[in-house]
Amino acid sequence: MDYFIELFCSGLTRGSIYALIALGYTMVYGIIGLINFAHGEIYMIGAFTSFIVATVLSIYGFPLAAIVVVAGVAAAIWSSAYGYTVEKIAYKPLRHAPRLAPLISAIGMSILLQNYVLLAQTSDFLPFPELIPEFSFVEPIAHIIGSSDIVILLTTTVVMLALTFLIKFTRIGKAMRATAQDRTMALLVGINVDRVISATFIIGSALAAIGGLLIASHIGQINFAIGFIAGIKAFTAAVLGGIGSIPGAVLGSLILGLTESFATGYISSDYEDVFAFSLLVLILIFKPSGLLGKAETKKV
Amino acid sequence: MMNKSILEVSGLTMDFGGIRALDRLDLDVGPKEIVALIGPNGAGKTTFFNCLTGIYLPSAGDIRLVSPQTGKQSRLNGLKPNKITKKGVARTFQNIRLFSQMTVLENVMIGRHCRTSSLILGAILRTRRTRKEEQETIDKSYDILEKVGLSEQANEFASNLSYGAQRRLEIARALATEPFLLLLDEPAAGMNPQETADLVTLILQIRDEGHAILLIEHDMKLVMSLSDRIFVMDYGKKIAQGAPAEIRVNRAVIKAYLGEDEGPDNA
Amino acid sequence: MITVKEVKRSLLVSLWFVFLTFPLMVIKVNPYERTVSWRWRNMVYVAIGTFVITLLAKAWFARKEKRMARQQDSCHLRLPIIQRILQKPGYRNSLAVFLLGAALAFPHLFSTYQANIMTTALMYIVLGLGLNIVVGVAGLLDLGYVAFYAVGAYSYALLNLHFDLGFWTVLPIGGLLAALFGVLLGFPVLRLRGDYLAIVTLGFGEIIRLILENWNAFSKGPSGISNIPRPGFFGLEMSLDQAMIYMYYLMIGLLLVTIFVVNRLQDSRLGRAWLALREDEIACQAMGIDKTRTKLIAFSLGAFWAGLIGVIFAAKTTFVNPASFTFMESAIILSIVVLGGMGSIVGVILGALILVLLPEYLRALSEYRMLAFGAILVAMMIFKPEGLIANVRRSYCYHGKKSNTALKNDE
Ligand SMILES: Nc1ncnc2c1ncn2[C@@H]1O[C@H](COP(=O)(O)OP(=O)(O)O)[C@@H](O)[C@H]1O
Numbered sequence: 001m002d003y004f005i006e007l008f009c010s011g012l013t014r015g016s017i018y019a020l021i022a023l024g025y026t027m028v029y030g031i032i033g034l035i036n037f038a039h040g041e042i043y044m045i046g047a048f049t050s051f052i053v054a055t056v057l058s059i060y061g062f063p064l065a066a067i068v069v070v071a072g073v074a075a076a077i078w079s080s081a082y083g084y085t086v087e088k089i090a091y092k093p094l095r096h097a098p099r100l101a102p103l104i105s106a107i108g109m110s111i112l113l114q115n116y117v118l119l120a121q122t123s124d125f126l127p128f129p130e131l132i133p134e135f136s137f138v139e140p141i142a143h144i145i146g147s148s149d150i151v152i153l154l155t156t157t158v159v160m161l162a163l164t165f166l167i168k169f170t171r172i173g174k175a176m177r178a179t180a181q182d183r184t185m186a187l188l189v190g191i192n193v194d195r196v197i198s199a200t201f202i203i204g205s206a207l208a209a210i211g212g213l214l215i216a217s218h219i220g221q222i223n224f225a226i227g228f229i230a231g232i233k234a235f236t237a238a239v240l241g242g243i244g245s246i247p248g249a250v251l252g253s254l255i256l257g258l259t260e261s262f263a264t265g266y267i268s269s270d271y272e273d274v275f276a277f278s279l280l281v282l283i284l285i286f287k288p289s290g291l292l293g294k295a296e297t298k299k300v
Numbered sequence: 301m302m303n304k305s306i307l308e309v310s311g312l313t314m315d316f317g318g319i320r321a322l323d324r325l326d327l328d329v330g331p332k333e334i335v336a337l338i339g340p341n342g343a344g345k346t347t348f349f350n351c352l353t354g355i356y357l358p359s360a361g362d363i364r365l366v367s368p369q370t371g372k373q374s375r376l377n378g379l380k381p382n383k384i385t386k387k388g389v390a391r392t393f394q395n396i397r398l399f400s401q402m403t404v405l406e407n408v409m410i411g412r413h414c415r416t417s418s419l420i421l422g423a424i425l426r427t428r429r430t431r432k433e434e435q436e437t438i439d440k441s442y443d444i445l446e447k448v449g450l451s452e453q454a455n456e457f458a459s460n461l462s463y464g465a466q467r468r469l470e471i472a473r474a475l476a477t478e479p480f481l482l483l484l485d486e487p488a489a490g491m492n493p494q495e496t497a498d499l500v501t502l503i504l505q506i507r508d509e510g511h512a513i514l515l516i517e518h519d520m521k522l523v524m525s526l527s528d529r530i531f532v533m534d535y536g537k538k539i540a541q542g543a544p545a546e547i548r549v550n551r552a553v554i555k556a557y558l559g560e561d562e563g564p565d566n567a
Numbered sequence: 568m569i570t571v572k573e574v575k576r577s578l579l580v581s582l583w584f585v586f587l588t589f590p591l592m593v594i595k596v597n598p599y600e601r602t603v604s605w606r607w608r609n610m611v612y613v614a615i616g617t618f619v620i621t622l623l624a625k626a627w628f629a630r631k632e633k634r635m636a637r638q639q640d641s642c643h644l645r646l647p648i649i650q651r652i653l654q655k656p657g658y659r660n661s662l663a664v665f666l667l668g669a670a671l672a673f674p675h676l677f678s679t680y681q682a683n684i685m686t687t688a689l690m691y692i693v694l695g696l697g698l699n700i701v702v703g704v705a706g707l708l709d710l711g712y713v714a715f716y717a718v719g720a721y722s723y724a725l726l727n728l729h730f731d732l733g734f735w736t737v738l739p740i741g742g743l744l745a746a747l748f749g750v751l752l753g754f755p756v757l758r759l760r761g762d763y764l765a766i767v768t769l770g771f772g773e774i775i776r777l778i779l780e781n782w783n784a785f786s787k788g789p790s791g792i793s794n795i796p797r798p799g800f801f802g803l804e805m806s807l808d809q810a811m812i813y814m815y816y817l818m819i820g821l822l823l824v825t826i827f828v829v830n831r832l833q834d835s836r837l838g839r840a841w842l843a844l845r846e847d848e849i850a851c852q853a854m855g856i857d858k859t860r861t862k863l864i865a866f867s868l869g870a871f872w873a874g875l876i877g878v879i880f881a882a883k884t885t886f887v888n889p890a891s892f893t894f895m896e897s898a899i900i901l902s903i904v905v906l907g908g909m910g911s912i913v914g915v916i917l918g919a920l921i922l923v924l925l926p927e928y929l930r931a932l933s934e935y936r937m938l939a940f941g942a943i944l945v946a947m948m949i950f951k952p953e954g955l956i957a958n959v960r961r962s963y964c965y966h967g968k969k970s971n972t973a974l975k976n977d978e
Pocket residue numbers: 297298299300316319321339340341342343344345346347348
C-alpha cells in the first residue's frame with residue numbers, strides 16, 4: 001500500500017511539472033493555433049538560467065532563501081524574454097504563411113536553441129544545487145513523499161490559482177480569452193492582438209521556467225537536452241486534456257504523470273518514455289479533441 | 301414532380317454547439333432544373349451546401365440522391381465528400397478555394413481525378429493506358445476551359461486570374477468531375493455587370509447540356525431570370541418556396557429581406 | 568540605402584540580444600570546482616553579430632519588396648539563372664550528362680575515402696528525395712522519417728543474423744517492410760490535422776528507437792548488431808576499397824532510379840493530387856480526391872525509400888545501433904528538403920550536397936552543424952520559403968499542340 005501511495009505522490013509531482021509546461025502549449029495553441037515546438041527548450045533555458053544564477057550566488061556565499069528567490073525570478077525573466085523573442089523572430093513573420101511554414105520554423109527554433117545552449121555551455125550533465133531543504137516535519141512520511149514533492153505540489157497549486165485569477169479577472173486575461181475565441185473579432189473591438197500574443201508567450205514561458213527550476217532541483221541534474229522529451233510529454237498532456245483548454249492541460253498532465261508513475265513502478269522503467277508516446281498516439285487516433293476540448297467543425 | 305426529383309432533402313438539421321444553423325429543411329431538385337436558394341447572410345445556405353457535399357455531418361435529416369442515368373437511389377448522409385462527388389454532385393465555394401499554386405489547366409485536371417484511375421505503377425511505367433488517360437484528361441479539361449472562356453489563360457497560375465475569372469474556373473473545375481447536379485455558391489459575387497451577363501449565359505448552357513443546378517445567389521435579377529423554382533431561407537428555416545413570380549410577392553420573404561441592401565423588389 | 572533609423576533599430580535589437588544571451592553566453596560556472604568564468608568577449612560577438620544580421624535582414628526584405636513591386640508592373644517573372652538553365656532542354660541535358668560523367672569518374676579521380684563521403688551524401692540525397700514526396704509534394708510534415716530508415720536497417724541486420732538472407736534479397740524486403748509500417752502508422756493518423764501528424768510521427772520515431780534500445784532480446788539493445796555483410800556482386804570476393812567503390816556505384820544507380828521514379832510520380836495524376844492536397848484539403852475532397860488514401864500512398868512511398876536506404880546503410884557501415892536513428896537524423900533530412908526547395912528534385916540534390924559535404928570538408932564548422940540546421944529551417948521559412956531552387960510547374964500540350972505560353976515559375 002505504501003508503494004502505491006508513493007507512486008501516487010510521485011505521479012502527482014510529475015504531473016504538476018508537466019502541467020506547468022503544458023499550460024504554455026495550450027495557451028499558445030488556443031491563441032494562434034500553433035504547436036510551439038520550441039516550448040520545451042524554453043523550459044530547458046529556464047532550468048539552465050536558474051542553475052547558473054543559483055550556482056554563482058552559492059559560490060559567492062549568498063543565503064539559501066535569497067538564492068531561491070533570485071534564481072526563480074531570473075529564470076522566469078530570461079525564459080519569458082526567450083519566449084517573446086522566439087515568437088517575434090520565428091512565428092510572427094509567418095502568421096499568414098501556408099500552414100506548414102510556422103511548424104517547420106518552430107522545429108528549427110527548437111533545434112537551434114538546444115544546440116545554442118550546448119555550444120554556449122556544455123553537453124555534460126550538470127549537478128543542480130539543492131534549493132529545497134529537507135523539512136523535519138516530512139521525516140515520518142519520508143518514505144512516501146519527500147520535501148521537494150511537497151514544495152512542487154504547493155508551488156504548482158499557487159501558480160495555477162494565480163494564472164486562473166489572471167485569466168479570469170485582469171484586462172490582459174480577458175483580452176486573451178477574447179482573442180482565443182475569435183481573433184478577427186478581437187481585432188475589430190480594438191484589442192491589440194500582437195500584444196496579446198506576446199503576453200501569452202511571456203506568461204507561458206514564465207510558467208515553464210518555474211517548472212524547469214522545480215524539476216531540476218528535484219532531480220538534481222540538468223543538460224541541454226532535457227527540454228525535448230519534457231516538451232513532448234507536456235504536449236501529450238495538453239492534447240490529452242484537450243488542447244486549447246486550460247483546465248484540460250492540468251487534468252491531462254496529472255493523468256499523464258500518474259500513468260507514467262504507475263507504469264514505471266509496476267511494469268518496467270525501461271519503457272518510461274514509450275508509455276507517454278504511446279498514449280499520445282492513442283489519444284490522437286481515438287479522441288483528438290481530448291478530454292475537455294470540444295470537437296469543432298472547421299468553418300468552410 | 302416529387303417522384304422525378306434527383307435530389308430530395310427532408311428534415312435536414314445542423315447544430316453547431318448551441319447554434320442551429322439548419323432547422324428541419326426540406327428541398328428538392330428535379331432533373332435539368334435550375335433551383336435557387338436565397339436568404340439573408342447567415343441564413344444557413346452555405347451550411348446547407350456543406351451538409352449536402354459531406355463536408356459537415358448533419359445532426360439529423362435525410363439527403364437522397366437519384367442518379368438520372370441509372371435511376372439508382374442513394375443516401376448521402378455520412379458519406380465522405382469525395383464519395384459524394386463521385387456520385388455526381390459537384391460544387392463551387394463562396395470563398396474561392398482554387399489551388400492557387402497550380403495552373404488554370406491543372407486546376408481543372410484535378411477535377412478529372414475521380415473519373416480517372418491510374419496509380420503508382422501507371423505513373424512510373426507510363427503505360428499506354430496511362431498515357432491515353434493523361435491525354436484525355438488534358439483534352440477534356442481544355443475543352444471545359446474553352447467552354448467557360450478561360451482557354452487563353454490555361455497555363456497561368458490560378459492566383460493570377462481576375463476575380464470573375466476565378467469564379468468561372470471554380471465552375472470549370474466542378475464541371476470536370478462530370479456532375480449531374482451542380483451546386484453554385486454565390487457565383488456572381490464580385491462580378492461586374494458584363495461578367496454577370498456572361499455567367500447567366502454560361503449557366504443556361506450548362507443546364508442545356510443536361511446538368512441540374514442548385515444556386516445560392518444574392519443578385520436578385522440573376523436569380524429571378526434564371527430559376528425555375530426558388531427556396532427562401534431565414535435563420536436556418538425554409539420560409540417560402542415557389543416560382544419566381546410567387547416569391548416576388550411573398551410577404552414573409554419581403555419581411556425577411558427588409559433592411560437588406562438588395563431586397564427582392566429591386567429585381 | 569540604410570537609413571539612420573534602421574541603424575538605430577538594429578542597435579536596439581543588438582542590445583536586446585546582449586541582454587538575452589547574457590547568462591548563457593557570458594557566465595560559465597564549474598559546479599565541481601565552484602568557479603565562475605565571465606566570458607565578456609562573447610558579449611561583444613553577440614552584439615556585433617546580431618547587429619549585422621538585423622541590418623542584412625532589413626536589407627533583404629527591402630529588396631524583396633522592391634522586386635515584388637517591379638514584378639507587378641511587368642507581370643513577367645524573372646527566373647533565377649539556375650532555373651533558366653534547367654528550362655532549356657539543351658542546356659539541361661548537357662548539364663545532366665556532364666554531372667553523370669563526373670559522378671561516374673569520381674572514385675577514379677579521388678581517393679576511396681572521398682568516394683565514401685560521397686556515398687554518404689548520395690544516401691542523404693535519396694533520403695531527401697523520399698521525404699520530399701511526403702513533405703515537399705504532399706505537404707505532410709513527417710518528423711519520424713528516421714523510424715522507417717531504422718526499419719530498413721534493422722530488417723537487414725536481423726534477417727541476415729537469423730536467416731542468413733543476403734543484401735539483394737533484403738533490399739526489397741526492407742523497403743516493403745518500411746512501407747508497411749508507413750501504412751500501419753499512416754492509416755490512423757493521416758486523418759489528423761497537419762500539426763498533429765507532425766507530433767505523432769515524432770512520437771512514433773521515438774517509440775521505435777526506444778524499443779530498439781530496450782528490447783535486448785530482439786535488437787541486442789544499445790550495443791547494436793555488428794558484422795553485417797556488405798553487398799555481394801555475384802559471389803565475387805572484394806577488398807575493402809573495392810567494396811566501397813562498389814557501394815558508391817550502387818548508390819549512383821539507386822539515385823538515378825529514384826530521380827526517374829520521383830520525376831514520373833510528380834508529373835502524374837497522383838502527383839497533381841498530392842500538390843492539390845498540400846494546398847487545400849477541403850477543395851480536394853470536393854473534387855473527388857480520397858484524402859486519406861492519397862496521403863497514405865505518399866506516406867508509404869516515402870517510407871519505402873527510407874527503408875531501402877536503411878538496408879544500404881546497414882550494409883555500408885556493417886553495423887547498426889539505435890543511436891543512428893535519433894530525431895536529429897530526421898531533422899537533418901528535413902533541413903535538406905527545406906533548404907533545397909520543397910517539391911524540387913534538383914533543389915533536394917543541391918540541399919543534400921551542401922548540408923552533408925560542407926560540414927564534412929569544413930571540419931571547423933562541424934561543431935556548429937546542428938545549430939546551422941536549426942537556423943536553416945527558421946531562416947528558410949522566413950526569407951525564402953520556396954527553397955534554393957523552386958519547383959517549376961509545367962505546361963501541357965492539348966489536342967496535340969503545344970501551348971504558346973512559357974513555363975512559369977512557382978513562387
Ligand atoms: N463550422 C461552423 N461552426 C460554427 N458555426 C457555423 C459553422 N459554419 C456555419 N456556422 C454558422 O451557421 C450560420 C449560417 O452560416 P452560413 O451557412 O455560412 O450562412 P449563409 O451562407 O446563408 O450566409 C451562421 O450563424 C454561422 O456562423
